Amino acid sequence: MLIANDQEWSARSLETILGPHGYAVLRSYTARQTIDLARRVRPDVVILDVRMPDGDGLELARQLRAADSLGSTTPILITSSDPGHRGQQVAAYAAGAWDYILLPLDGEVLIHKLDTFAAAKREADSVRDEGLLDTATGLYNAKGLARRAQEIGAEASRRRDPLACVAVIPTPEDGSAFDETTSDDVVKRVAARVGELLRRTGRVSDAVGRLGRTEFAIIAPATEPAGAHRLAERVRAAVDAERIAASAEPTEASGGHIRVRVGYYAVPDFAESTVDAVEMLVRATSALRQSVTTGVRAPIQAFGTAQESVVGL
Numbered sequence: 001m002l003i004a005n006d007q008e009w010s011a012r013s014l015e016t017i018l019g020p021h022g023y024a025v026l027r028s029y030t031a032r033q034t035i036d037l038a039r040r041v042r043p044d045v046v047i048l049d050v051r052m053p054d055g056d057g058l059e060l061a062r063q064l065r066a067a068d069s070l071g072s073t074t075p076i077l078i079t080s081s082d083p084g085h086r087g088q089q090v091a092a093y094a095a096g097a098w099d100y101i102l103l104p105l106d107g108e109v110l111i112h113k114l115d116t117f118a119a120a121k122r123e124a125d126s127v128r129d130e131g132l133l134d135t136a137t138g139l140y141n142a143k144g145l146a147r148r149a150q151e152i153g154a155e156a157s158r159r160r161d162p163l164a165c166v167a168v169i170p171t172p173e174d175g176s177a178f179d180e181t182t183s184d185d186v187v188k189r190v191a192a193r194v195g196e197l198l199r200r201t202g203r204v205s206d207a208v209g210r211l212g213r214t215e216f217a218i219i220a221p222a223t224e225p226a227g228a229h230r231l232a233e234r235v236r237a238a239v240d241a242e243r244i245a246a247s248a249e250p251t252e253a254s255g256g257h258i259r260v261r262v263g264y265y266a267v268p269d270f271a272e273s274t275v276d277a278v279e280m281l282v283r284a285t286s287a288l289r290q291s292v293t294t295g296v297r298a299p300i301q302a303f304g305t306a307q308e309s310v311v312g313l
């Protein structure tokens with residue numbers, strides 16, 4: 001656990017709460033020191049104050065999130081003594097924070113959050129060690145998503161729950177496709193932005209993965225066809241929000257403005273489904289690929305449909 005805070009009373013308050021619950025604490029007092037410690041120690045959790053003596057806490061969160069030594073699976077929590085406003089909280093999440101916490105702390109709530117976040121990180125690290133995560137986005141890779149599909153499908157069958165698979169692919173604004181001629185740098189930027197968008201859009205219970213260079217999928221447990229439609233709409237709404245929030249025209253090197261197409265396949269009772277969860281995933285992605293090549297513009301309602309919106313990258 002790394003606490004980045006130059007306010008002695010605040011940092012000591014955190015240590016008093018964390019110590020009895022088994023969290024070993026390291027302290028840093030400046031943004032520079034925090035980055036250096038994160039690189040050397042690779043903490044499981046980082047708690048940083050929104051104001052640092054040598055920089056802004058949100059910018060520090062962005063730098064930590066971009067650092068190879070930390071990655072996307074390490075929880076970052078930002079604390080603030082100011083009531084703030086919604087815009088500050090949104091900016092914190094956009095900077096890569098998992099939570100934005102107002103002081104004074106509720107110790108019991110904080111410990112439960114940290115236990116949950118730390119468990120999620122351990123699971124993600126374990127999955128990555130088994131080669132089931134995409135290193136560029138921190139999402140499941142094709143192998144990892146297939147494994148999660150089998151696990152989620154088994155549970156859905158036992159509970160007779162609905163199950164949905166949603167596939168997403170970005171294309172350039174001109175309607176062409178990102179293909180083998182597209183530079184790796186552009187693909188990396190596009191994949192990272194879309195992957196983060198899907199991570200924020202999905203629920204904690206959803207499994208989100210990258211299946212190809214710019215192809216993604218979401219496996220949504222307990223989601224009937226109508227719920228899959230709503231999930232697709234949330235993806236589109238998130239895309240629209242990204243487009244509106246873009247403060248400058250994106251460059252060609254960043255991927256430019258892109259269109260995101262969404263398709264899904266869902267069943268109301270997985271126990272009665274004639275296909276397994278992996279086949280559902282295959283059907284959703286196959287339908288999405290077909291919509292890209294044929295230019296289908298049908299509304300998102302059922303298997304084989306796609307809809308698009310625009311986002312700036």
